[in-house]
Amino acid sequence: MIPTLLGISLVVFFLTQVIPGGPVEAFISKIRFSGGEGNAQSQISEELIENLKKMYGYDKPVYVRYFTWMGHLLRGDLGESYEYKEPVWTVIRGKLPVSLSFGIFSFFLVYLISVPLGVFKAVKDGGRFDTSTSMILFVAYSIPSYALATFFIVFLCGGTFVQWFPLQGLTSSGFDEMSLWAKVVDYVHHFFLPLTCYVASQFALTTMMMKNSFLEQVRQDYVRTARAKGVPGRVVHYKHVLRNALLPLATDLRTFPALFLSGSILVEQIFGLDGIGLLNYESIMSRDYPVALGIIMLASVATMAGVLLSDLLYILIDPRIDFK
Numbered sequence: 001m002i003p004t005l006l007g008i009s010l011v012v013f014f015l016t017q018v019i020p021g022g023p024v025e026a027f028i029s030k031i032r033f034s035g036g037e038g039n040a041q042s043q044i045s046e047e048l049i050e051n052l053k054k055m056y057g058y059d060k061p062v063y064v065r066y067f068t069w070m071g072h073l074l075r076g077d078l079g080e081s082y083e084y085k086e087p088v089w090t091v092i093r094g095k096l097p098v099s100l101s102f103g104i105f106s107f108f109l110v111y112l113i114s115v116p117l118g119v120f121k122a123v124k125d126g127g128r129f130d131t132s133t134s135m136i137l138f139v140a141y142s143i144p145s146y147a148l149a150t151f152f153i154v155f156l157c158g159g160t161f162v163q164w165f166p167l168q169g170l171t172s173s174g175f176d177e178m179s180l181w182a183k184v185v186d187y188v189h190h191f192f193l194p195l196t197c198y199v200a201s202q203f204a205l206t207t208m209m210m211k212n213s214f215l216e217q218v219r220q221d222y223v224r225t226a227r228a229k230g231v232p233g234r235v236v237h238y239k240h241v242l243r244n245a246l247l248p249l250a251t252d253l254r255t256f257p258a259l260f261l262s263g264s265i266l267v268e269q270i271f272g273l274d275g276i277g278l279l280n281y282e283s284i285m286s287r288d289y290p291v292a293l294g295i296i297m298l299a300s301v302a303t304m305a306g307v308l309l310s311d312l313l314y315i316l317i318d319p320r321i322d323f324k
Contacts, residue, residue: 001304008300013069016289017062023082024052026287056082073297079290083283088294091279098170098268098275105191106199110206115249118210119242125215134208141204145197146266152193153270165193168272194271209252214245243317250313254306 016022028049053059057068072079078088121130143151154160157167166172170190175183217223218241226236265277276295283291 001308005297005300005304009070009073009297010066012293012296013066014062016293017065021287022058023056023287023289024049024058027052069293078294078297081283081288081291083286083288083291088290091291092276092294092298095274095276095279098273099277101191102195102198102275105195106202109195110199110203111249114203114206115210115246118207119214119237119245121207121211122214122218123237125211137204137207140200141208143200145201146270148200149194149197149267149270152197156193166190170273194267194273197267197271206249206252209248210245213248214241217241217245220244246317247314250310250317253313254303254310 050059057065060068069079078092080086081088081091084091117133121133124130152165153167156162156164166189170187171183172186172190175186178186218237223236223241226240227233265281267273268275268278280292280295283289283295
C-alpha cells in the first residue's frame with residue numbers, strides 16, 4: 001500500500017504542476033476580470049507576479065514543492081485552500097457528510113438486497129421471475145446516473161408532471177425547528193431520489209454478478225457429489241454454494257470505500273447537493289490544488305483500505321486462501 005500511495009502522490013502532484021493555467025494565472029485572470037481590460041496591464045506588474053509565485057510556493061523548483069507538500073502530508077496537514085482561505089481538511093470535512101451518507105447507505109442497500117436477489121434469481125434461473133427482473137436490471141444498468149436524475153427531476157419533482165419529491169437539497173426550510181420524527185421523514189424524502197441514482201447501476205451489476213457466480217458454483221463437482229450423497233438442496237445452496245459464490249463480490253467490495261469519499265459530480269450538481277464530488281470538480285476548475293490533492297489522496301487511502309479489506313474477506317470466506 002505504501003509504495004502505491006507514494007506513486008499516486010508523485011503522479012497527481014506533478015500533473016497539477018504541468019497543467020497549463022495554475023493558481024498564479026487564475027489569480028491574474030481574476031484581477032483582469034475585476035479591473036476591466038482598460039487598466040489590466042497597469043495592475044499586473046512583474047513584481048506582483050513574483051509575489052504571487054512566492055505566495056503559492058511556485059518560486060521554488062517542483063521537486064522542492066513536492067517534498068514540502070509530502071512533509072506536511074505525512075504530518076496530517078493537507079495544506080490551506082487557495083479559494084476558501086481555510087485548512088483543506090476543514091473544507092473537506094464540511095462537505096464530507098453528504099457524500100459519506102450516500103456512500104454508506106449505497107453500500108448497505110446494494111449488498112443487503114443484491115446478494116439475496118442474485119441467489120434467488122440463480123435458484124429460479126430461466127423462470128418468469130428471473131426473466132422479468134433481469135430486464136429491469138439491464139435497464140437500470142444501462143441508464144447513466146445523471147440521465148436518471150434528470151428523468152426524476154422532470155417527472156417527479158414538479159418539472160412537467162407531478163411534484164412528489166423536493167427539487168434540490170437534503171432538508172427543507174425550517175428543518176432545525178422540526179421534531180425528531182419529522183426530521184427523519186423530511187431527510188428520507190429528500191434522500192430517496194439521489195440515493196436511487198447512486199445505487200441503480202451498482203445494484204444491477206452486483207445482483208447479476210451474484211447470480212452468475214452462484215450458477216457457476218452450482219455446476220461444480222462438489223455440488224454434484226453432495227447431491228449424490230442425498231444432501232438436501234437448501235443445504236447445498238445456502239451452506240456450500242453461497243459461501244464460494246461470495247468470492248467475486250469480495251473483489252467488487254474494494255471499490256466502495258473510495259465511493260464514500262468521491263461522490264458523484266453530476267448527481268450532486270443536479271440535486272443541489274454540497275458534496276465531495278462537486279467540491280473536487282470546482283477545486284480543479286479554480287486551480288485550488290491543495291483541495292484537489294487532498295481529496296485524491298484521501299480517496300486513494302480509502303481505495304487501498306478497500307483492497308486490504310477485500311483480501312481479508314477472501315480469507316474469511318475461503319480459509320484455503322493464503323497470502324503468505
